Structures are given as C-alpha cells and as structure tokens.
Amino acid sequence: MLRQCQREEYGTILALIQPVITRWTAHYCSATRLLETMKALQVCAVRHETEMLESVGSAKSEERKLGKEVFRTIRDPDFWSQLLIMQISLRPLAVAANITQEADTHLDDVLIAMCNLYYAYSHRNDIPKEICAVAQDSLCTRWSKVDHDPFIGTIYVNPLYRYHLFNPNEPGLRPMSLYIILKRLFLRFFPEDQFRAGEFMQANAMYADAKGPFSDENMFVQELLEQRRGGAGAITLAQIWANLAAGPVSGVQQYAKLAYRLVSIVPTSAGCERLFSKMGISHTKLRNRLTTPAACKIVQLQMNLRLMHLRDGVNAPRSDHQRGSNATAESDTQPEDSGEEADTRSVIADLIEDVDADQDVPDEDEATTSAGGDTTNSQSCTQRLPRIVFRWTREITLANIFDYDCLGGEKLVWKRARSFWAVGVANLKTEMTEYCLAEVNSEPAGSG
Structure with a gap:
C-alpha cells in the first residue's frame, strides 16, 4: 500500500532506512528518507488506516494498540517538525563522518572537519541553541584529549594551506611558534637523529614564505589543485615530501622527512x-x-x-564516492624487506622503562638540592640515554585555532579547505542513492 502511494506521489519507490546505532550517517539518512516520504505516509494513513489495523490483530491486542500509536504519530505535525530539526542537526555530523571514514583520510582532514563542525554549530540559526552548546562542548572535549601537535603540524606542512588557515591572533600558531611544534615532533619521531636546529629553522622560514625548495612550483601546488578539481594526475603529498626528503642530511632534508611522516599518518582503520x-x-x-x-x-x-x-584510468572506481582528488593515497600495507616479528616482552619492557624514566625526572627543588650530591649518581645519570619530557605550556583550544570569521568568506585558502566539505556532502547524497539501489536489487521480481 505504501509503495502504491509512493508511485502515485513521487513516481518512484523510496526505501525506508533503519538506522544503525553506531553510525551518525545512518541516523541522518533515516531521518532524511522519512521526511522525503512524509506525504506518501500521510496519504497511506488516510486511505488505508482501517484496513491496515484490521490486518494486525484483534481490537484489544497489543499489535492493534501499537498500530494506532503509529498512525497518531504520522498525523502529528509536531512529530514532523521535531524530525526536521533532528535531521538538520545531524547533517553536519553525517558529512564529517563521511569525510573521516575514507581509507585515505589524514590528520589535516580530521582537524578541518572538526573546524567545520564547530563552525556549523556556532553559526547556524536553524539548529536549537541547546544542541549547538552540547555539540560545541563535545568537540572541545574531544580536542582537549588528543595530541595537538601532529594535527596542527599536518595542516601546516600541507602546501595548499601552510599557516594561512590558522588564527592570526593566536601567537602559538604563527610560523615561529609552528617551528617549535615541528621541532617537538621531530625529536619525538626521530630521537636518534642529530637535530640541526639552525638549518631546520631556516627551512621553516623558507617554507612559510613559499621560497626556495618549498615554492609553490616545487611543491606542485597547481597539480594538487587540478587533482582536487577532478583532473587527471597521480601525485600525492607523500610523494612530494618524499622527493625532498631524499638526499644528504640537511635542514631541508630533516624538514621534509618530518613532513613526510606527518602526511603519511592515516587515523582510520x-x-x-x-x-x-x-x-x-x-x-x-x-x-x-x-x-x-x-x-x-x-x-x-x-x-x-x-x-x-x-x-x-584503466578501471573505474568501485563506487561514485569522491575524494578531494583523484589520486589515491599510497598503500600503508607495503611488505617489509627485512622485518622481524615484534616481541611482546620487549615492547612491555620499553614501556616500563619509559614510565620509570618519566617518574625519575626530578622537580626543580629536587634538582637544586641534589646539585651538590653524590658524584657517582650524577655520572650514572649522564650515562643514561636522554629522554624527552613534553610539558604543555598553553593549550590551543578549538575555538581559537582557526579564523572562523574567514571560513565562510572568499579567502582562497578557505575555498580550498571547504572543497573537502563539499565532497563530503556529495558523497552523502551518493550514499542515499545507494540505499535506494540496494532496496531495488533486493525487491523480488513481480512485487508491487
């Protein structure tokens, strides 16, 4: 009966979607499809209510009571208005989930998606303020629990953005402060390498100004933009930085080596x-x-x-889902040439040593009192391998990490960042279409 009403109203049959509790996208698709079929449901309720209630059981059965409740809900205009509010509120989450669930999602994509979410829930007038407040608090809590440096560093080493996405009024996100973040990351990722501080700082200045080996031409910015617009090409950020990281050790080489590590991180499974x-x-x-x-x-x-x-271009993609570019990220499943199986006991031992080393770091008072202590203890301490202890000096919150006033404007760098969000919106529409195709393919032949 519902299918017949849909054919009369829409000329086609739309599949109702049952949401999965663990996926925001499924909840959004379910609410959207229910709103799309609202008119057909109301027409079906008016025409066939008595017939459908008689088919579920006796007048006093629980099934009959449940059926009456369903028809009351369909006729209730407040239900549809509340459902519309829920659908509008879930839309930013569904788009962000669609972006971050891709196989080649990187840390900069995740942070930009969080930025768009924060902007959506702080500048939308069609979403209730209570929902916006809860969403903003949740985003800020999530951001406060993650390691900020890799996310910020990955955006910075993307030549399409550099430091221009960040809030210019935030001192911790200017090129000199970003150098400190990259320095911390290099010492963490490559503790055995001899860090060339002066050359690394000079390389950071050249990259921030897009000069020398880090110019737009040498970083293939035009090619990356053409790929993002759907053009042909097979270059990735990892390949660009890997090309610069090859060669003798220098400040530029260490800078590119760190950038290659950052853009190679894939935070999804x-x-x-x-x-x-x-x-x-x-x-x-x-x-x-x-x-x-x-x-x-x-x-x-x-x-x-x-x-x-x-x-x-030999094979077509498996689905119509788009990414920021046609180039697919390099596979992280390359076999190791001479890899050995990891020993669990050695890993546990290393973790225990790290914890002991962190606990053994003396406070300032202890350091001053022990300055004139036993020389043997000081000699044994100097023989230990150096360990880096990171202390947060100032937290960069999600509210002040980006210049949100420019997000909706015509600034070129934000146009590039918004392109990923537009792709997520298009992929969400494709997913809705795939639900319909799955329903059509599962429909028995000759069913009406």
Missing part, C-alpha cells in the same frame, strides 16, 4: 579493513593451501595493481 576483506576473498576454505604471508603478499599485489589502474 578503513584501509586495514579493506585488506582483511581482500584476504578473506583470496584465502578461503577451498583455497587454503596458501600460507598467511603468501596470502598477504598476493592481496597487497592486487591492491597495488588496483591503485595503478585507477591512477591510469
């Missing part, structure tokens, strides 16, 4: 899940003579060939 799915297809009960390493290598070869074919 989508790529690993895709690898596990491929392994499940290749290594089955009928084809079970392959060893696990052999199956892993075969699957990695398949995935690498698929990436090459996508870049060359």
Whole structure:
C-alpha cells in the first residue's frame, strides 16, 4: 500500500532506512528518507488506516494498540517538525563522518572537519541553541584529549594551506611558534637523529614564505589543485615530501622527512579493513593451501595493481564516492624487506622503562638540592640515554585555532579547505542513492 502511494506521489519507490546505532550517517539518512516520504505516509494513513489495523490483530491486542500509536504519530505535525530539526542537526555530523571514514583520510582532514563542525554549530540559526552548546562542548572535549601537535603540524606542512588557515591572533600558531611544534615532533619521531636546529629553522622560514625548495612550483601546488578539481594526475603529498626528503642530511632534508611522516599518518582503520576483506576473498576454505604471508603478499599485489589502474584510468572506481582528488593515497600495507616479528616482552619492557624514566625526572627543588650530591649518581645519570619530557605550556583550544570569521568568506585558502566539505556532502547524497539501489536489487521480481 505504501509503495502504491509512493508511485502515485513521487513516481518512484523510496526505501525506508533503519538506522544503525553506531553510525551518525545512518541516523541522518533515516531521518532524511522519512521526511522525503512524509506525504506518501500521510496519504497511506488516510486511505488505508482501517484496513491496515484490521490486518494486525484483534481490537484489544497489543499489535492493534501499537498500530494506532503509529498512525497518531504520522498525523502529528509536531512529530514532523521535531524530525526536521533532528535531521538538520545531524547533517553536519553525517558529512564529517563521511569525510573521516575514507581509507585515505589524514590528520589535516580530521582537524578541518572538526573546524567545520564547530563552525556549523556556532553559526547556524536553524539548529536549537541547546544542541549547538552540547555539540560545541563535545568537540572541545574531544580536542582537549588528543595530541595537538601532529594535527596542527599536518595542516601546516600541507602546501595548499601552510599557516594561512590558522588564527592570526593566536601567537602559538604563527610560523615561529609552528617551528617549535615541528621541532617537538621531530625529536619525538626521530630521537636518534642529530637535530640541526639552525638549518631546520631556516627551512621553516623558507617554507612559510613559499621560497626556495618549498615554492609553490616545487611543491606542485597547481597539480594538487587540478587533482582536487577532478583532473587527471597521480601525485600525492607523500610523494612530494618524499622527493625532498631524499638526499644528504640537511635542514631541508630533516624538514621534509618530518613532513613526510606527518602526511603519511592515516587515523582510520578503513584501509586495514579493506585488506582483511581482500584476504578473506583470496584465502578461503577451498583455497587454503596458501600460507598467511603468501596470502598477504598476493592481496597487497592486487591492491597495488588496483591503485595503478585507477591512477591510469584503466578501471573505474568501485563506487561514485569522491575524494578531494583523484589520486589515491599510497598503500600503508607495503611488505617489509627485512622485518622481524615484534616481541611482546620487549615492547612491555620499553614501556616500563619509559614510565620509570618519566617518574625519575626530578622537580626543580629536587634538582637544586641534589646539585651538590653524590658524584657517582650524577655520572650514572649522564650515562643514561636522554629522554624527552613534553610539558604543555598553553593549550590551543578549538575555538581559537582557526579564523572562523574567514571560513565562510572568499579567502582562497578557505575555498580550498571547504572543497573537502563539499565532497563530503556529495558523497552523502551518493550514499542515499545507494540505499535506494540496494532496496531495488533486493525487491523480488513481480512485487508491487
């Protein structure tokens, strides 16, 4: 009956979507589809209420009472107005989830998505203030619990943004302060390398000004923009920084080495899940003579060939989902040439040593009192490997990390950042279409 009403009202059949409790996107799609079918549901309730109630059971049965409650809800205009508010409130979360669940999402994408969420819940008049306040508090709490340096550093080393996305009134986000963040990250990621502070600072100044090896031409900014607009190309940020990181040790080389590490971080498990799915297809009960390493290598070869074919335009993408560019991120599943299996006991021992070292760091008072102490203890301390202890001097909150007044404007760098959000909106529409296709494919032949 509902399908017949939909054909009369819309000329097609729209599938109702049952939300999954763990996915914001499914809740948004469910509310959106319910609003799209509102007129057909109301027409169906007016025409077939008696007939449908008689089909569920006797007049005093629980099913009949539940059916009457459903029809009262369909006729209630307040229900539809509240559902519309919920759908509008969930839309930014659904778009952000669609962006951050991609297999090639990086730390800068996550932080920019959080920025767009914070902006949406602070500048939207069609979302209730109570919901906006809760959403902003939740975002700020999430941001306060993460390690800020990698996220900020990844945005900074993206030549499409550099430092121009950050709030110019925040002293901790200016080029000199960003140098301190990158210095901390380099010492954390590469503690055994000899840090060339002067050359690294000079490289940071050249990168901030887009000069020398970090000019827009050498960083392939035009090519990256064409890819983001849907043009052909196969260059990635990781490849650009890897090219600069090759060569003798210098400030530029160390700067590029750190940037390559940052842009290679993938904070989602989508790529690993895709690898596990491929392994499940290749290594089955009928084809079970392959060893696990052999199956892993075969699957990695398949995935690498698929990436090459996508870049060359030989194969079409698996779905209509778009990314910021046509170039696919490099696979993080490359086999190690001489890798050894990790020893759990050694990892635990290293963690214990780290905890002991952090607990052994003396306070200022203890350091002054022990300055004239036993020389043997001081000698043993100097023989220990140096450990870096990071102390937060000032927290950069989500409210002051970006210049939100320029987010909705015509500033070029924000146009580039907003392109990812527009792609997320387009992918969300594609997902709604896929729900309809799945319903059509599952519909039995000849069903009306």
